[in-house]
Amino acid sequence: MEARTAVSSIARNVVGLLLIATAIPNLGLKALTRFVPLFVVTGIIMIALPILLKLPGQRFQKLSRRVFWGVSSACLVIFGGLIIESCAIIFGGLGQQPPEDATVVVLGEGMMGDQPSTNLMLSIEKAGDYLQAHPHAVCVASGGMRGTTTTEARAMREVLVSNYGIRSSRIILEDRSQTTFENMKYSAAIIQQKGLSKNIALITPNYHMLRAKILADRQGVHPYGIPAATHLQWQWRDYLRALFALPKSLLFDR
Structure with missing residues (x-):
């Protein structure tokens, strides 16, 4: 008792x-x-x-x-x-090995002013390394404008081009989304329209990966997670947010 x-x-x-x-x-x-x-x-x-x-x-x-x-x-x-x-x-949030024909999809993770946030930069680094190792892969940079003068998608492209030497023609912008649900919905639509592989190398922080993969599956694409690290200082906040966000997506994001 x-x-x-x-x-x-x-x-x-x-x-x-x-x-x-x-x-x-x-x-x-x-x-x-x-x-x-x-x-x-x-x-x-x-x-x-x-x-x-x-x-x-x-x-x-x-x-x-x-x-x-x-x-x-x-x-x-x-x-x-x-x-x-x-x-x-x-x-x-554990990583997987995507197929060779996978389309890279990088999800927005916030901005600091007009610059990528720390977590977003960590995702961009993952994307840059993957795209350099897979020179034929196409990337969908997904993220809209959230109180800034530029979109997350454009900020991602600028860093990938300037820091990693990725040709801008390999990067498709999805710059309308405001939520993870919209990230996957609009990215899947682009993949469908462009005739790209529905196998996707999904790049997002580890705490965010499970929810993103569930939403990707609902949009008819096949995600293979490439988790980015998160800033150590904010890990507690990110995982706490994930505890609330996952049930919300399971119930309402359809």
């Missing part, structure tokens, strides 16, 4: 902290922004639940106990799901 109480307490506190963490600035949970106040309040209530349930007194003690164990049991289920999801994200 004590072990069950301890585990349920840990699960309840972890779920509560994750809900509170949605308020972290720049977490990037655009689709969930309107719900952040609700998440934060719910998280605080979960953590403070043992104290709150003592307030009604003896009269409602039996009901309080049922509420406590009901919430704790639900948190245990969620906690177990988070562990499974975390493992899936980690293993989904």
Whole structure:
């Protein structure tokens, strides 16, 4: 009984902290922004639940106990799901060997002003190395304009041409997308229109790979992951964001 109480307490506190963490600035949970106040309040209530349930007194003690164990049991289920999801994200970020005819697709990862973000530069480096090693491969640079004067796709092309000597004719711009779902939707449309191989060498950060591959499959292309590293300072934020973004894509991005 004590072990069950301890585990349920840990699960309840972890779920509560994750809900509170949605308020972290720049977490990037655009689709969930309107719900952040609700998440934060719910998280605080979960953590403070043992104290709150003592307030009604003896009269409602039996009901309080049922509420406590009901919430704790639900948190245990969620906690177990988070562990499974975390493992899936980690293993989904492992690399694969694409076929020789693969079309390279590089996903946008944000800008800093008019320059690629650190994570995007790491993806561009992966793309540059792959394109140099596969001189006949064609690349789709995917990413639109997000409050900047240039698109992620154009920024990617500029770096690939100037730093890696890749001919601009090998790089096709997909510069409309604002989300991962749109990245894959518009890139798949370009691949279809140009008659390119539907086997794709998908380049995106490791924490993002599983979700991107699921969305690629839904668009009828066959992804082979080439994961880029992520900036060490922001790994905790990136993986936390992935925990929220994966269920959202599974349910709504179709």
